[in-house]
Amino acid sequence: IREAIVKECRGDIDQWPSKLPHALFADKVTVSQVTGFSPFFLIHGVHPVLPFDLTEATFLVEGFRSGMSASSLLALRMRQIEKRPQDIKNAAAKLKKYRLGSKAQFEKRFKHALRTEPFKPGDYVLVRNSLVERELNRKTKPRYIGPYQVVRRTRNGAYILQELTGVISRSTVAAFRLIPY
Incomplete structure (x- = not known):
């Protein structure tokens, strides 16, 4: 946990008190290498459903990869839990891009049914x-x-x-x- 907090502080160690709750929570929902389960699962018998699982799962944080160290994984989980403003801006930009693409695809697919101008007399x-x-x-x-x-x-x-x-x-x-x- 200590290493994850230090990584997340990025050189400004005075931030550690604000990072501690996120680090503790991230540690409780992360699967343990020893048991193969998260402490949350061992206590409650179900996997935790987190807010970012429901709404922003694929958008909030990038950088997950196979073979990560425990401290790196905890640092990324802390970022998810903190919902950093920059992450939210990135998520909003991605969402806007995908929505505009979806809108263009919809308009292309249904161009014969969508009318932007009214019918004229004689039509x-x-x-x-x-x-x-x-x-x-x-x-x-x-x-x-x-x-x-x-x-x-x-x-x-x-x-x-x-x-x-x-x-x-x-x-x-x-x-x-x-x-x-």
Whole structure:
């Protein structure tokens, strides 16, 4: 434990009182070389579930490798427990990168279904037949009806449509029910 605290202080030994609780906790949840179990497991009979196991497991600390010394392992565990601001910034940067990548992949995959601009008057659309979505025999009924032509968009974002014969519908249709024809 002493060696781990000294490593984690990185030359500023006056920090040891703030590092001690993290070192003791890390020691209690780390598997012992002698018993093959952590002291926590020996007392409670279950492996500890730590906050970083649930939320930040793969992001918080890098540097784990096979064949580490006990003091190096304890020092890394202490960093996990301390949740250093720099580690959290690194985790946030990685998470942002992965989320942006996921967003781009989603937009690429569903580009035909995502609309960023409203339909214009004269566009042909299909209307989702949402009445049949609650029925038991919906598999045999059409999911979309139409085509219709857009007359205009109302102030609240719904659309007024017309049949291809020119007859204008008196009811409006919500934008989420429309797809391009």
